Amino acid sequence: MNLTPTQLLAAFAVALVVLWVWRASARRARRAADAARAGARLLSLTGRVVAGAVLLTAVQWMAFTYPGAPWLLRAAALGLPALVTSYTLTKALTVTAVDVRRETRRGGRR
Numbered sequence: 001m002n003l004t005p006t007q008l009l010a011a012f013a014v015a016l017v018v019l020w021v022w023r024a025s026a027r028r029a030r031r032a033a034d035a036a037r038a039g040a041r042l043l044s045l046t047g048r049v050v051a052g053a054v055l056l057t058a059v060q061w062m063a064f065t066y067p068g069a070p071w072l073l074r075a076a077a078l079g080l081p082a083l084v085t086s087y088t089l090t091k092a093l094t095v096t097a098v099d100v101r102r103e104t105r106r107g108g109r110r
Contacts, residue, residue, distance in 0.1 A: 049092070052084070052085070052088060056084065059077060059081065060077045060078065063077030
C-alpha cells in the first residue's frame with residue numbers, strides 16, 4: 001500500500017480537525033456542567049430558605065394562637081427563629097470560596 005504525500009497530508013488534516021472538534025466539545029461540556037452546578041446550588045439554597053421560613057411561621061402561628069400561652073413560650077417563638085434566621089442568612093451571604101480561573105503568564109487563557 002503506497003500513500004502519496006497528498007493522502008498523508010489529507011489524513012493529517014482530518015486527524016487535526018477531529019482533535020480540534022473533540023477539544024471544543026469537551027470545553028463546551030465543562031462550561032455546561034459548571035453552569036448546571038451553579039444553578040443547582042442556588043435552587044438548593046432557595047428551597048432550604050423557603051422550607052425554613054414555612055416551619056418558623058408555623059411554629060410562631062401555633063404559639064400565638066394557642067389560648068393561654070405563657071409569655072416565655074411567645075418570647076421563644078419569636079427569639080429562637082430570629083436566631084436561626086440570622087445564622088442562615090449570615091451563612092448564605094458569606095463568601096467561603098471564590099471560583100476564579102488562573103490565567104497564564106502571557107495574559108491569555110490556556
